[in-house]
Amino acid sequence: MTSTEAVTLSVNGQQHSITVEPRTLLADALRGQLGSKGTHIGCEHGVCGACTVLVDGHPVRSCLTFAVQAEGSEIETVESLGEPDGGLNSLQRGFQRHHGLQCGFCTPGILMSLTQLFREDPSPDEERIRDQIQGHICRCTGYQQMVEAAVEESETNAKEGR
Amino acid sequence: MIGERRVRREDVRLLRGEGTYVDDIDLPGAVYLAGVRSTEPHATILGIDTTAAKAVPGVLGVYTAADIEPINRLWRQQLTHSSLKMAVQRTLPVDKVRFVGELVAVVVAETRYLAEDAAELVDIDYEPLPGAGNYHRALELDVPIHEGIDDNVASHFSQSTGDVGWALSSAPHVLRETFTINRGGGHSMEGRAVAARWDTSLDQYTVFDATQGPHQARAHIAFALGVPDEKVRVIAPPDVGGGFGPKGGKYPEEILVTWLSKQLRRPVKFIEDRYEHFLTSYQEHQQEHHVEVGYDGDGKLLGLKDVFLHDTGAYAPSLIVPLIAGTTVPGCYKIPNIHIEFRAVFTNKVPCSAVRGAGRPQGVYVMERIMDRIAEELDLDPVEVRKRNLIQADEFPYAVGLTFRDGSPLTYDSGNYPGLLQLGLDLFDYDRQREIQRERRAAGVYRGIGVSIALEGVGIGPFEGATVRIEKTGRITAVMGAPPQGQGFETTYATIVADTIGVDPDLVDVVTGDTAAIAYGVGTFASRVMANAGPAMLQASIEVKDKLVQTASAMLEASAEDLEIAGTEIRVKGTEAGVPIADAARLSNVGSPGVNLPPGVVPGLTSTSYFNPSSAGYSASVHACAVEVDIDTGEIEIFDWVVGHDCGRIINPLLVEGQVIGGLAHGLSNAMYEEQMYGEDGTPLTTSYLDYPIPSARELPKLRLFHQETLSPLNPLGAKGAGEAGTLGVPALIATAVEDALRPLGVRINHLPLSPGLLGDLIAGAAERGAAERGAA
């Protein structure tokens, strides 16, 4: 049960070689060994979406993924978001402006899902936005204010021709 | 500044993934605790074999009741009540288990994976006893769940005003109904979490606890360990991933993690997983209300009698849920004669304690259902019946005649319910909505309209405290005992302090939830913090400002009245003469050789103030929405939802809106989605989000929100409370709207939550009744 494997994971552009058990979840490896404590674990059974990270650009439940499965993949976590100067990016600022988060526990996962959506479609409509985040549970906010933030981001993108 | 929409300072770290929740706190050398939990609802423990678990490499220890004997004291109930029978509860049960999930032993290991592996190897020999998964069965169970409480009744309590027997016998109309409602758990996205470290040289414990009440947790842990409170420092970290009530409870893991940190000389962590949250974090369970109400031909209420059963689970940490439910029933209506009575019954389920709303959604649901039934009987508009019974704006303070859960008279402090209702109806465009309903009905669509009004007893004492200190750097530290779980205390309380002293809020640092930072505190629950900590913060700020002015007046040799705060300086009005606030603080807090403070000027730019309100205040909310029901699938679609609320003085509308919408989502979940199910014997049947849905952004409709601000006379801020206001009226609203939609079919909604399955059954049942009646005619 406790045999170990060496894996190399690329997290936010940085290569890390770590030793894990075959059963080690990606979420646990990220949090425990790779310093990505912004990735949260809310249910450990694939429903709440708190643990969502991007693996090769796709939103993935890191609580349902073994670390060994991510070998050779590019992993992006909430820590990668932001402007190059260290400030919040426009989606993050929108979340702050609209009060799109309260306890913040669900927020990193939701930001990663929305990041993927905006890459795929810079100006999605509200329906599409609600669809994208329906795989996340937020117990605090009732979603409305975060949806407003995402809609505003979409409108800004459309206006600026992105 | 107070009343301004200010974005939260907390957000920056949270949006970067830099929040620090308990599991993120770095404790070098930490080991992990995993629970071994009862698999039986009710059973005698015959023996526990820990040999195999102890043999797992990496396991530091396995602990059962026998191993923790010196600290396995009888627990005190969290909140006592004259009617509540004391039930035996210890950190670990000695001879029997009373619910599935009850902690029986713990394993500590080098990693969480290993601890959980070993926990599976602990072998417990049970002799099963008959169990009860609901109050009806518990009342008939031959085996008492607690020795000495043979009928399994934890409390039988009643209170009245007027003469309800006379009122019901003399009323022109009397209605009798039974309503049941099942409420679920808290389901904060972060589960319970506690980590502790023992300091060898000080013989002191530092406990990081995702709790809603760090001072209560300190008392709980120190009592069990038999040490003075000062030996236990509890810190609820600034980032806690939601609370919603269950994190205000006392739990065995808090004691064990702390105690073991000393036994093992290693920091110990316990992080609840979702399965454990389903099994072990407190929930609200079910109530069954038997209501009799007398009214006249105009629909005016004459008397109300509500006798209900309440499921308190295997232990009764308090009675607040049934006490609040009962006192919420009368709501914003004038009822001259009232009798409220309940029996809280032990069952073999996780203990019951408050979940956002704490009994109020149940009370509102009961009363609002009654208003609809009266309207139906008298063929009146349901809103009209409500209006005829509302307490008017000039009738405050309004004494209901009952006693609230805090022991104070149930007397409403202030409000304007007709005004709030009218604002809501106007925004909703009630008359137009009724027209749309008629048009849709004519087209064969089952459309209904719901309106509900809810009152919330908020801001109960006994107290909260605050310390405000001007530091020698010129920054201001504001300390409060109550911790946030996402409400934005750092932003809100900085606003109160900055507004009062007259500085930029960015100069104010807010410290929350640390027992070492302020001596006493009660905690964050019951929408109580703003009405307690707000006034305390205000008073402490006033006092500190006064000290600052006195100190500066001595330094500047100017009279206090001539001084003003400008930026980071305190100046003589209309001149250039001034001193930096930092210099005044340095003189007052640290001292400066050769400079003396004149007699009468008290050194130390710090002040601590505690505020204890004389009683609870009462917030109000109104909801209106339209629904359409698909009678083939039982699906409910919601339209045009309007919510208005009045929580007294609003410090930050942006954040209050967040509280209302978030609360409303919780209420909608209670109305339509979440239902914690148990087998007859108490076996839990819903233990993952696959069986227990919580609505997503897809299920939450868009809302329109408005505020009314009726200040509370009970505190100098005029604040009430907003944490639960959104939740309360929603189960009632959905029941009302769906029953209205299905009125052509004669469907009656007497149970919540209204799952598609239940609604399908009700529709089918009504159709059968309809067919039978047509056949008979």
Ligand code: FES
């Ligand atoms: S923690 Fe992965 S989906 Fe909930």
Ligand code: FES
């Ligand atoms: S902000 Fe708390 S769960 Fe979403």
